Amino acid sequence: MRRxxxxxFLPALRRLERRLALPIPRRIRLLRELEWDLEEIRDDLEAxxxxxxxxxxxxxxxxxxxxxxxxxxxRLHRPFYRKVTRNLAHDRITxxxxxxxxxxxxxxxxxxxxxxxxxxxxxSPSPFLWVVLLWGTLLFLFLLAKAFQLWVxxxxxxxxxxxxxxxxxxxxxxxxxxxxxxRFGPYAFLWRHLLIPLVGPPGQTEAAxxxxxxxxIGATFTLGATPLVVIGGPFALAGYVLAGIxxxxxxxxxxxxxxxxxRLYGQLAVARRLDLV
Amino acid sequence: xxxxxxxxxxxxxxxxxxxVLSTLREEGKHxxxxxxDVEDDSNGLVQFRHGTLYPILHRLEGEGLIRGSWSKGxxxxxxxxxxxxxxxxxxxxESHRVRGIMSRLQNLLQxxxxxxx
Numbered sequence: 318m319r320r321x322x323x324x325x326f327l328p329a330l331r332r333l334e335r336r337l338a339l340p341i342p343r344r345i346r347l348l349r350e351l352e353w354d355l356e357e358i359r360d361d362l363e364a365x366x367x368x369x370x371x372x373x374x375x376x377x378x379x380x381x382x383x384x385x386x387x388x389x390x391x392r393l394h395r396p397f398y399r400k401v402t403r404n405l406a407h408d409r410i411t412x413x414x415x416x417x418x419x420x421x422x423x424x425x426x427x428x429x430x431x432x433x434x435x436x437x438x439x440x441s442p443s444p445f446l447w448v449v450l451l452w453g454t455l456l457f458l459f460l461l462a463k464a465f466q467l468w469v470x471x472x473x474x475x476x477x478x479x480x481x482x483x484x485x486x487x488x489x490x491x492x493x494x495x496x497x498x499x500r501f502g503p504y505a506f507l508w509r510h511l512l513i514p515l516v517g518p519p520g521q522t523e524a525a526x527x528x529x530x531x532x533x534i535g536a537t538f539t540l541g542a543t544p545l546v547v548i549g550g551p552f553a554l555a556g557y558v559l560a561g562i563x564x565x566x567x568x569x570x571x572x573x574x575x576x577x578x579x580r581l582y583g584q585l586a587v588a589r590r591l592d593l594v
Numbered sequence: 595x596x597x598x599x600x601x602x603x604x605x606x607x608x609x610x611x612x613x614v615l616s617t618l619r620e621e622g623k624h625x626x627x628x629x630x631d632v633e634d635d636s637n638g639l640v641q642f643r644h645g646t647l648y649p650i651l652h653r654l655e656g657e658g659l660i661r662g663s664w665s666k667g668x669x670x671x672x673x674x675x676x677x678x679x680x681x682x683x684x685x686x687x688e689s690h691r692v693r694g695i696m697s698r699l700q701n702l703l704q705x706x707x708x709x710x711x
Contacts, residue, residue, distance in 0.1 A: 346673075351648070353672040354626040361630065379629055382645030389649035393656065 325373050326355045329381055336387050340396045340471040347390065354380050396471050414465075422458055429454055434516050445528075447512060448504055449571035452487060456564075459483055477553075481546045484560055488543045491536035499529060530585075531570070531578025538563045605695065612692060613640055614650055615677065615685045618660060622676035625651060651675060659684050 330348055337344050355376045362372035382390060395403075402410050429450060459479060466472050494502025538559045545556030570576040617623065617631045628651070629642045654660045659681035662673050677685070 347648070349671060350625060350673040351645075353667075353670055354624060354629075357624065357672075358626040358630065361626065376626075379641075379643060380626065380645055380647065382648060383643075386645040386649055390652065393649060393652050 325359075326352060326377070329377055333381065333387070335473065338391050338471050338473065339394050340469060341467050343394050343396075344471070344473075347394075351380060351382075396469060398469050399471065418458065418462055421461075422455075425454055425458060426451075430515060433512070445567055445570040445576070446572075449567045453568075455483065477546075477549075481543065484539060484546055484556075485543045487560075487563075488536065488539035491532055492540055495533055495536045499525075527576070527579035527582040530582035531566075531576055534578045534581070535563050535567065605692075608688065608692065610640070610646075610650055611654060612685065612688055614647070614654065615659065615681060616689070618675060618677040618681075619685070622663075622674045624672050624674050628675065654681070 330352060333351075334344065334348060337347065339347070358379060359369075359372045359376040362375055363369055367375065405413075433447060433450075463476060463479075467476055490503040494505065499505070542556040542559035542563075545552040545559070548556075566577050570578075613632045613636070614628055617628050617635065623631065625647055629647050633641050651660070651662070655662050655675070658678060660675045661678050662675050664671050664673055666672075
């Protein structure tokens with residue numbers, strides 16, 4: 318019962334949440350404090366004989382910060398990063414942040430290539446390893462940038478921005494290879510022109526067909542996930558689930574060598590031989 | 595207070611701060627309790643509306659005059675504010691200063707006895 322009553326303040330708190338340009342921990346603390354006070358003041362007013370609807374409206378009128386209070390709170394809790402950069406122009410800050418992210422990407426990818434040169438990554442434990450490492454690095458840097466935006470800067474404007482582009486890029490690289498019937502694919506291109514010259518050819522090769530089948534599944538899932546994430550709202554969750562399945566299976570294949578797509582391909586081949594398919 | 599350093603807007607803000615501090619004189623309270631107590635104690639003269647209470651509380655907390663601590667109540671976490679030692683000292687000094695200003699304003703506003711025509 319109490320849980321249902323509490324939901325009465327949720328829409329107002331969500332609206333306020335969007336207006337508070339504060340780092341996530343401070344924002345959560347403020348909203349939590351406010352939620353408790355709103356509930357208590359409503360209960361107190363009801364105990365004094367005020368009708369429930371009126372008690373809720375009066376609680377909101379008393380405690381829910383208006384425009385001036387939101388500005389004052391934002392100023393009071395201004396994050397350290399904002400204080401340090403307050404005298405710099407917005408364009409300059411953006412340029413600085415992008416530069417730092419770009420530099421970090423180059424450094425991390427450089428470290429990764431250096432690591433690849435000293436390990437037998439191409440041969441074992443899985444040919445998926447370098448692909449997963451590459452996307453994992455980009456995803457890690459993306460999440461790092463988002464964490465900085467939300468936790469340090471307190472900038473909550475469209476936090477998912479860019480995730481659809483990253484997912485679209487994964488789908489595009491896989492789909493290009495499928496559509497060109499494996500004649501052109503970014504991974505094959507990188508493999509031949511970057512990785513083999515850098516780390517040398519792998520000691521042993523595997524049949525391409527099962528891996529291609531696994532990539533076909535990956536292309537289908539990511540191609541299905543991208544528009545769902547772009548549409549957003551309730552569809553986004555379905556998109557993230559599809560993308561998550563691909564990420565988990567690719568990670569599993571890269572780290573343990575267990576490739577579900579390849580296994581499925583093998584079973585399909587058995588089914589074909591037995592005339593079941 | 596020296597001549598000419600009386601700021602009307604600042605005085606209104608100081609009054610709000612003092613009222614909040616004085617409600618915490620006896621015991622720690624949460625935000626809603628403070629808002630209701632200030633309203634009740636002033637017979638409705640001072641009312642916090644549109645969340646104006648929170649910037650005051652958070653500023654006082656930032657200045658170390660009150661301390662906010664989280665505790666559990668009815669299965670939920672609530673923030674309770676209490677007066678710190680510097681806060682108590684500040685309240686004493688400021689109350690004295692405000693009383694002085696009020697008495698001077700009262701003298702200023704005292705109407706001269708009407709002269710019969």
